[in-house]
Amino acid sequence: MDWATIIFYLLAAVAVLTAAGVVFARNPVHSAFALVISFLNVAGIYVLLGAEFLAAVQVIVYTGAILVLFLFVIMLVRPEDLRELNTAPRVQTALAWLLGLALFAELGLVIATGVLTGARGPYPPEEVAAAGGNTQLIGRILYSEFLLPFEVASLVLLVAVVAAVILGLPDRFLTGERARGLSLSLGHPTGADRVLEAERRGVPAVDAPDLGEPGTIDTGRAPVGAGRGR
């Protein structure tokens, strides 16, 4: 066995083990971190295949951006709240088992028949080297042969960005009754929301202090200025 094979098995073993860890870890932060390690090992396999560009992008995009944001969200949610996420409907559990077993059977079949390597693709290592390397070739193909899928993907991302901006806009940037229904409160000062809600229902937004008759002392009432509270 040569070095590359040994390294491949090392990377593959860690990738598979940590992928299992993602599923079985009790703590969601541990799950996310196991996924980080799994992705890094997959990036290592890309390097072994001579796809350095893909490896670097895998690390930058998946582990450097997406999973950090995952961790971000998980850390901000209390672990007690996350337990509720595990209450999937029965049908879903059954479906998951069924599909998982089907996938497992398919994989077993492929390995058993021994046709693991498909037809040789149009870009063998020699051709990649002749084109000036991995990065150049990917750039060229992406902007010629796969231009349409590439542009469609960017359009989809643009839609997501616009949606995120709209959801995150504070209320004061949106005017009119329809616009109000569009915005989602993301922890902006609650006062503004309350005033809007009160205006909509036609009730005073702020509890006015009930001053009563001047000169009378009513000890049973809340002190002036305290409002009625909520």
Next chain:
Amino acid sequence: MTAGDIVEYVVKSAIIIVFLLTAFAYMTLYERKLVGRVQVRHGPNRVGPGGLLQPVADGVKLLFKQAITPRGVDFPLYILAPAISVVAALVTFAVIPVGPGGVNLFGYRTDLWLADLDVGVLFVLAMSSLGVYGIVLAGYASNSKYSLLGGLRASAQLISYELSLGLSLVGVLMLTGSLSLNDIVNGQGGTWLGFIPRWYILVQPLAFIIYAISGVAETNRAPFDLVEAEQELVGGYHTEYTGLRFALFFMAEYINMVTISALAATLFLGGWRGPFFGGPWWLLLKIALLLTGYVLLRATLPRLRYDQLMHFGWRVLLPLSLLNIVITAIGIVLLG
């Protein structure tokens, strides 16, 4: 790969690591001395001649300090976090060329870099994005509100400024047409009019400024050191770390400063190239100059507010770096 190659790589890695650790130790002394000068103090001057042995004393002290582990920490992640920070900081230096290739050293022909990757620049960005995990996990695993808030701030800051840092490099990449740091240094060889070195800072001044600012923010240094704003967060993500574990975070921060400076020198200031003599000495000189800039920034500027930091990153630096790309593209098309 022969056994000799492996020995060569190991020796080179050891040299780089020893250099970075020494740089870290003496950077702390240099910073304290210089900040002292700015504030009309002497700075440390008791240990050794002129305080030169102060880093050794500090190191020994940190080594023998009791390692306190607070109750309720997530122990595996708590231990792993400082290690991730240091490893990510050390690994980045592997792709920085410190001199020309094919040099005769002690009768042995070798290149003055550890690795010349086709995707060197991307490798640097990937490793710096991994460094975030050390901080985030430390914040989470410490089981402390100060640490958690520090960790969250740090990750938000790093993600925001990484964008402008990466985009500021695109101009240089467009000029060179390569992602390899070696090609970038070689692209800056030669002179204009016989005496002006062809450094990219002269054609990409805006990119250099954006890179320098984002670099300071990436290393969590003043005036972007909100992550460890002691008035608000005690120590930020490393509040609950003591002794050697704390030293590792400290080490990562300083090594990151050295690496960011070395990258700035490589990408914008001609790397190891320079007039009169070439090689590692020029690179060292440039790194020292940029590190002095870091310290002077810390000595003069007050800390930003958190919202100012975010607005500056997203509304000023990011559009400017995109503008720089557009200008560079137009320039390349018009001037060939």
